[in-house]
Amino acid sequence: MKFERSSCPITNVLDLLGDKWTLLVIRDLVLGKRRYQEFLASPEEIASNILADRLNKLLVAGLISRRAYQRNPTRYEYLLTKKGNGLEPILEAIVVWGKKQFPGTKKFPRIKQSPGLAVHAGARRTRAGNSNRRSKA
Amino acid sequence: MKFERSSCPITNVLDLLGDKWTLLVIRDLVLGKRRYQEFLASPEEIASNILADRLNKLLVAGLISRRAYQRNPTRYEYLLTKKGNGLEPILEAIVVWGKKQFPGTKKFPRIKQSPGLAVHAGARRTRAGNSNRRSKA
DNA sequence: CACCATAACTTGCATTTTGCAAGTTACTAG
DNA sequence: CTAGTAACTTGCAAAATGCAAGTTATGGTG
Numbered sequence A, B: 001m002k003f004e005r006s007s008c009p010i011t012n013v014l015d016l017l018g019d020k021w022t023l024l025v026i027r028d029l030v031l032g033k034r035r036y037q038e039f040l041a042s043p044e045e046i047a048s049n050i051l052a053d054r055l056n057k058l059l060v061a062g063l064i065s066r067r068a069y070q071r072n073p074t075r076y077e078y079l080l081t082k083k084g085n086g087l088e089p090i091l092e093a094i095v096v097w098g099k100k101q102f103p104g105t106k107k108f109p110r111i112k113q114s115p116g117l118a119v120h121a122g123a124r125r126t127r128a129g130n131s132n133r134r135s136k137a
Numbered sequence C: 001c002a003c004c005a006t007a008a009c010t011t012g013c014a015t016t017t018t019g020c021a022a023g024t025t026a027c028t029a030g
Numbered sequence D: 001c002t003a004g005t006a007a008c009t010t011g012c013a014a015a016a017t018g019c020a021a022g023t024t025a026t027g028g029t030g
Helices: A009-017 A022-031 A036-040 A048-061 A088-101 B009-017 B022-031 B036-040 B048-061 B088-101
Strands: A064-070 A075-080 B064-070 B075-080
Touching: A009 A022, A009 B022, A009 B088, A022 A036, A022 A048, A022 A075, A022 A088, A022 B009, A036 A048, A048 A064, A088 B009, A088 B088, B009 B022, B022 B036, B022 B048, B022 B075, B022 B088, B036 B048, B048 B064
Parallel strands: none
Antiparallel strands: A064 A075, B064 B075
């Protein structure tokens, strides 16, 4: 067994999740988000290159899986694997401590699957007029 | 309530602990380490400037406290506050998941308080011959 | 058919954070 | 007077992050 920094389980978990973004992506997945734009839409405003990087690392680590939900062009959505789902107790412990230490914070609600995200039916697009580009409002 | 990134408790915890080192310092404290050199001696080999930075941030956040254990020159040791101790369930959850995902890792044992670390008695110094400087063994 | 919009990324820097090695301070022991 | 020790600090290089914009491959609208 060769480990990056030490044989401490905490250390090895930190080598995987020890930054300001990875666990937020996991949180979003637990909440029911699946798609790139949904992750980008979270209030913390992750940069798209960071998101791509983290999704990749999580894929490689086997915490999430990817599947095409559409062909031409192929579009992917992401789901937690069983392994990734095992992180929930950690998130729960963080929420418990976090809510106590940061009064006013509140666990985010699970996502209501939006009509546009139908899993099998033909997704009808609304002719919404807002651009891809984020405004620093 | 104004939060740095969002009102999510997880996000705010990550703003405090979301890096590769802070939780390791907490781990060391939970294990019974108190002094600068003890933290430096951990197998992950934290750099001394990073350690100083993290101890400061944890002090400011109220997760640890500092007290002089010697005068002339004044030397400090660090202890978890009640608030900091509340992190144990998070560490525990991480250890549980980590041990499962990284076979071969093992929770580190609590430190046996070394004779040189007497809390009240006059600490006698052994004339040890090893330098401060770390060798890349 | 010519545009515009959308989704999932990628690319090119600028800024920030880490990491490494060495230096500083203030003593005590010999 | 010299060496050693503990707790930091400093200077600079390297890596990670953040921002804005670009790319690819469609489908819808007029």
